[in-house]
Amino acid sequence: MQQLTDQELVMGVLQGTPSHQAALYKQYSVPMFRVLLRFARDRAEAEDMLQEGFIRVYRDLGQFRGDGALGGWIRRIMVNTALSHLRKQRDFLRDTSDFTPFENRFRTDEDFAANLDAETLLKYLQQLPPGYRAVFNLYAIEGFSHDEIAEQLGISTGTSKSQLFKAREYLKRILDKSFIT
Numbered sequence: 001m002q003q004l005t006d007q008e009l010v011m012g013v014l015q016g017t018p019s020h021q022a023a024l025y026k027q028y029s030v031p032m033f034r035v036l037l038r039f040a041r042d043r044a045e046a047e048d049m050l051q052e053g054f055i056r057v058y059r060d061l062g063q064f065r066g067d068g069a070l071g072g073w074i075r076r077i078m079v080n081t082a083l084s085h086l087r088k089q090r091d092f093l094r095d096t097s098d099f100t101p102f103e104n105r106f107r108t109d110e111d112f113a114a115n116l117d118a119e120t121l122l123k124y125l126q127q128l129p130p131g132y133r134a135v136f137n138l139y140a141i142e143g144f145s146h147d148e149i150a151e152q153l154g155i156s157t158g159t160s161k162s163q164l165f166k167a168r169e170y171l172k173r174i175l176d177k178s179f180i181t
Contacts, residue, residue, distance in 0.1 A: 003027065006070035013061050025054060028071060032078045038137045039082035041126050053081035079142060083152060086130050124174050132167035139164050 004012070004023055012020025033050050040046035056077050064073050125133055134153065138144040139160070144152070149160040 028074050035078050036082055037122055038125055049082050049085050053078040086134050089130055124171055128167055128170055131163050135160055135163035136167035
């Protein structure tokens with residue numbers, strides 16, 4: 001079967017056509033699962049997020065205006081689903097103070113993960129505490145600003161910056177430990 005266009009997928013799903021629902025899932029489930037794996041602590045948690053995310057996609061598809069790519073719209077729903085899932089966890093964010101004195105340490109061009117393959121990087125990201133993982137993903141991969149992250153997570157901008165700093169330090173320690181052993 002020929003791959004359907006975004007418009008055909010949307011129209012078919014909105015009309016309740018099972019084949020279009022299946023085609024939408026088939027086309028977007030793998031790339032969205034990869035996105036969610038970065039936010040989840042393991043595959044099972046990512047699978048839960050994916051299921052919840054697609055429920056939201058099917059429920060809210062009537063709101064898709066077609067201004068941008070359907071994949072981008074679905075990705076935004078998946079990221080929001082992951083964040084919602086993480087917010088439900090009690091220890092989502094570690095207690096932090098304002099990290100203003102460390103501001104310059106956030107502005108580093110050092111890319112400590114540049115030589116890692118995607119699977120290894122994912123394994124290390126999944127070892128991060130949920131708050132560190134969420135802020136790192138939103139900032140370093142999704143391209144959110146600290147102000148946007150603070151708004152999304154209901155935290156201060158300073159907490160977002162400190163979580164990113166701590167995530168980078170945590171990842172560096174994991175990398176150092178893996179190279180030593």
